[in-house]
Amino acid sequence: MKAEVINPFLESARNVIEQLIQVSPSTGSLAVKNVELIDDHIWIMVGMTGQMSGNVMFGLHEQVALRIVSLMMGGFVLTEMDEMGQSAISELGNMISGNASTILSNQGVTVDITPPQVLKSAHMTTLGSAKALSIPLMIDGVGELDIQVMIS
Numbered sequence: 188m189k190a191e192v193i194n195p196f197l198e199s200a201r202n203v204i205e206q207l208i209q210v211s212p213s214t215g216s217l218a219v220k221n222v223e224l225i226d227d228h229i230w231i232m233v234g235m236t237g238q239m240s241g242n243v244m245f246g247l248h249e250q251v252a253l254r255i256v257s258l259m260m261g262g263f264v265l266t267e268m269d270e271m272g273q274s275a276i277s278e279l280g281n282m283i284s285g286n287a288s289t290i291l292s293n294q295g296v297t298v299d300i301t302p303p304q305v306l307k308s309a310h311m312t313t314l315g316s317a318k319a320l321s322i323p324l325m326i327d328g329v330g331e332l333d334i335q336v337m338i339s
Contacts, residue, residue, distance in 0.1 A: 190217060193320045193336045196243055199286035200324055200334055208258040215323035222317045222335055231280030234301035241338035245280050251330030252276050277303045
């Protein structure tokens with residue numbers, strides 16, 4: 188797995204978050220790690236097919252997801268991740284992945300994305316041994332979004 192594959196997702200996530208919630212995220216350190224299924228986290232999983240295939244996971248602590256959804260909805264405060272919240276956080280993953288696929292297309296790499304799936308750690312047993320390129324985005328006043336790319 189080449190480190191360059193995470194760059195379109197990182198660039199896209201920074202742009203989408205800045206547009207949606209008017210905060211410029213800072214970037215943490217790139218690492219290769221086992222996909223960690225952390226309790227109290229929500230995962231947005233998007234599949235990729237075409238010249239690159241695999242999955243991209245966006246991991247958020249549930250409270251961070253609620254803050255992002257509240258900001259996406261103009262300040263309407265959500266206290267639990269209900270159906271509307273899951274739809275909004277799913278759309279965040281869709282926007283990031285769609286923009287990343289456009290960036291890849293502009294680089295001559297043809298990919299398609301699958302509809303995002305919102306998962307809680309308790310429902311994720313199949314990815315436990317997968318390795319991913321991982322990079323956190325720190326969003327001031329909101330929290331951290333972990334991008335994990337498992338693409339070949």
